[in-house]
């Protein structure tokens with residue numbers, strides 16, 4: 001019965017009707033309250049909310065919002081990255097945090113390869129030239145690309161997503177190097193055909209494509225800065241599908257302007273979106289997409305399904321598929 005279902009506070013995307021396909025999955029288990037309606041009267045609505053279903057980082061989970069949700073038991077994040085959440089603080093309120101690892105890996109790895117290929121083969125520039133009514137030369141020298149097949153890809157961060165990127169790289173006969181906090185087992189390495197670089201510097205020096213697939217943490221903030229960019233080949237491309245802050249963006253702008261590296265392909269920046277006058281937007285050797293690594297309908301369904309399963313498990317006191325514990 002509808003009335004028996006617990007209440008969940010849901011995001012702007014749902015309230016704008018953007019994800020009609022996804023809302024029924026939430027409604028199977030929850031009565032949903034959109035953030036915009038919550039804001040009309042937080043004192044009235046706050047006490048009934050037991051779960052926050054977080055999509056695109058909305059609703060906010062700042063202390064003042066959380067304080068107006070006294071019955072809250074779980075913040076269920078849709079997606080794997082939880083750098084926008086203060087997990088220890090949320091836990092200190094007796095509220096659990098969950099995320100959705102695993103289900104995002106294939107779509108994100110596809111996006112990494114898409115960015116890599118589009119940047120190497122100048123697909124966006126080619127499209128622009130092809131559709132420009134003023135174009136006279138349809139195949140200018142400037143569209144000459146970089147060969148992906150047989151090149152070397154260095155993956156920094158070999159979790160679920162990194163492994164899926166490596167598998168895809170194998171399909172392009174790439175040599176795959178990886179660097180990770182902990183070395184993977186020999187079986188894992190063989191399964192994805194990747195060679196471990198204990199020193200990240202070695203990977204940076206050798207790779208034609210450096211792909212960032214690490215979580216954002218204090219250790220990985222600014223991981224790629226001037227020193228690291230200087231180690232990369234002048235013919236190399238940086239691909240980032242993790243979080244913008246893993247790269248020192250000012251250093252990246254300089255490296256691209258001075259052609260210290262060839263190009264960058266970024267699904268993530270900081271902030272998102274970049275201000276319209278940001279220097280990265282004016283560079284010819286940059287490809288940027290608006291953080292859409294997981295945005296396929298099938299993956300979005302899986303994310304919402306898992307987000308809901310996590311929230312339901314917390315509320316029912318069952319074993320939680322993906323609880324995030326503070327480090």
Ligand SMILES: O=CC(=O)O
Pocket residue numbers: 078079080081082104293294
């Ligand atoms: O950015 C996407 C995610 O964190 O899953």
